[in-house]
Amino acid sequence: MSIIVQKYGGTSMANSECVKNVAEKVVNAKLRGHDVVVVVSAPAGFTDHLVSRAKEITDKPSGRELDMILATGEQISISLLAMAIKALGEDAISFTSAQVGIITDGNHNKAKIEAINTDKLLKALGEGKIVIIAGFQGVTKDLEITTLGRGGSDTSAVAIGVALDAAEVEIYTDVDGIYTADPRVVPNAHKMDYITFDEMLEMAGSGAKVLHLRSVELAAKNNMPIHLRSSFSDAIGTYVLDEEDKMEHVLVRGVAHTTNNAKITIANIDNTSKNIALIFKTISDANINVDVITQNYINIDRITISFTVAQEEYDRALELSKDLGRRLKADEVYGNEKVAKVCIIGVGMKSTSGVASRVFTCLADHNVAIDMVSTSDINITCVVNQDDYAKAVIAIHNEFEL
């Protein structure tokens, strides 16, 4: 019998009505003849609530203790779902990650899965049970509780799918598929039937939180198809696949955005690779992630470096940059705490020229100033003022008739 892994996110597990709805969908999959493994998240908003409880006690909870509290939300969901499935007459068993043996490294709050013990899962499936596993959490070899980073249940589901050699991983959520842009920002965005792993990696990495980035990396690495679909209908959703030939050829597949960005500029320093290396080593030594980087020439010997960081890192990054500016005798160091990234994504760009010029013309026509640009062969990212991001996303969505 083929194994199918289904993941239900917080929005699908929000209340008892939702849990009963999920139980029906799971039982239907079992009755269609599958061995069913279900991965669930905490009820919507519950993990946020746990974070704020911790923050009421201290601004800086230790990673270990934060994981101890954060991992509890998913345990509520697994037990309620097992009860709901049993109430429908099917046998089910719930497991925490520690009970299964989902082994991670010890990096609290952003742990990586290293191994999954499938013994208990296969035994329970062999006994005809529906298996329910707590997503988002793991355990180290020393039995320390860890979590995989916010949104990490998608990654749990794909990792379990790969370990069990499942036919596919179905991710159920509150939208009926992956859209050409965030439907909250672009009301006429439309659902795609397919998207390639590469495009979805860019979308997820560029702010489309509909799938956890690492879940897509893992699926791509193991060629595990993901079917993202709605918990509230039976309609086919969006397939994330390797098979580009199955898909309609389009130049641009979608537009993603993030609004949580800040920009720092170190102006007019000597153009030496030592100076550039010093800047980025100092920032990375402080555990700050740098995203888009640009280097502008003032003349052959002098350059200006700009880079973006997450808004929550802005103050620390600016302080470090001011210190660097003094050491490197920069003319000026300044920042903008509120910028946004708008990312235009499509594998079709690899083989077609002129996409960048259409993007820039379109943004100019809509009076959106472009602060920084970075490109790969399937992604054009423009950094714009935060107030302009929605205008920019909608304009580009229209320009490419998505």
Ligand SMILES: Nc1ncnc2c1ncn2[C@@H]1O[C@H](COP(=O)(O)OP(=O)(O)O)[C@@H](O)[C@H]1O
């Ligand atoms: N391109 C996109 N396509 C679909 N949904 C998107 C996109 N970009 C952002 N989203 C948002 O992602 C949300 C689903 O993710 P999430 O809230 O994490 O669900 P869950 O709780 O089920 O894991 C949708 O409600 C939608 O607003």
Ligand SMILES: N[C@@H](CC(=O)OP(=O)(O)O)C(=O)O
């Ligand atoms: N409950 C965790 C893990 C998760 O993946 O949740 P969701 O599937 O609702 O995004 C979180 O809120 O981050």
